[in-house]
Amino acid sequence: MRPVQLAVLNPGGNDREQAFPNGAGAPDAAAAHPPVNYHAYAACTGGVFYREPARIPGGEGAVLLVLRRDLKHCLKALRHLKEGGKQVAVSLKESGLHQVAMLLGDAGNLSMFREICALADGCLASTSDLVGVYEAAGGRRVRFIPTPYPVDSEEWNFAIPFAERSGIFIGTREWDTPSRNHAGAVLLASTLGAPVTVVNEDGRAGRKRIEAAGLAEARVIEGRLPYPDYLRLVAGHRIVLQLDRSAVPGQVAGDALLCGVPCVGGDGAVERIAFPDLCGFRRESANLAKLASVLLRDEAACAGAAAQARDIALKRLSFTAVAEELGAYYSTF
16 A cells, blocks of 8 residues: 555635645644644645645645535536546535534535535545435545544643643533533533633623633633644643534544543544543433543543543554555545
8 A cells, every 4th residue: 555645625715725744743833724633634644735726736646625615616626636637535624513414404505515425536524423424425435534633743742740730621612503512511610629721712701601600710711822832721631521512523632632631521533532431422411520520530540541542542543543544545546
């Protein structure tokens, strides 16, 4: 099997063109985009993230076309790539179940999605929940390959000694997306008797909601931080807590992996793989509360959970592991 150097194309997207010749590289607050989510598929193979199909060199044959909301633009890009002899897999950019339902609830989008799946050489599902969707839409070579995280790079190891950690970090932040269940996570955290950190992107309204949930004493981080600074913040906590039911790829858990912090709750792809005994898949909130309580009071249990997650991630979610999986996948085209 020959290693693949993947060109990831997000046609007309906001993120600028970005090459990853050194894989994940070193954490850089000034970087255009960190090597996570769909950028990570390019980064783990030493590839490039593109905005325009014409920018992809003729010698690069393996392409992952990211499907944005403008499916008409994506279909045009796919035809261009196929005419150029590229091997093209497609993947929905917004791949939470609620996001896919909104996109495909439009008749025009649904029709174009079926046309795209039939024309593409393959369909790469970033969550196992979407495998059946691609297959039902006529997709070929449908495979679930999770978004990777550079857990195999010491430069991306943000873990600190457990003696320097305390409290709960709330992994979600979207109050108005029902399946994120952010309010439920905040309420649950208020009952666990530990310091809580919440990221607030809603200004005064968000602070009022946090106080109403019983967390008037919470540490509130206003707005977004550069990614390395955000990871350093997460790393100072005993656990990450969430109750997300969106079946997303799982960046909350991926961030926790890079910080060596156990992630409790959530049903994303990374959560299910790396934290099978702590994730929210098929678990009730009361059970998650008990798991969180143990990790908060028992340092050995917390360290054991973090070590188990890292061992799993090195085998299933690391840049090395996913690059090999992508190479095997594209060799079938």
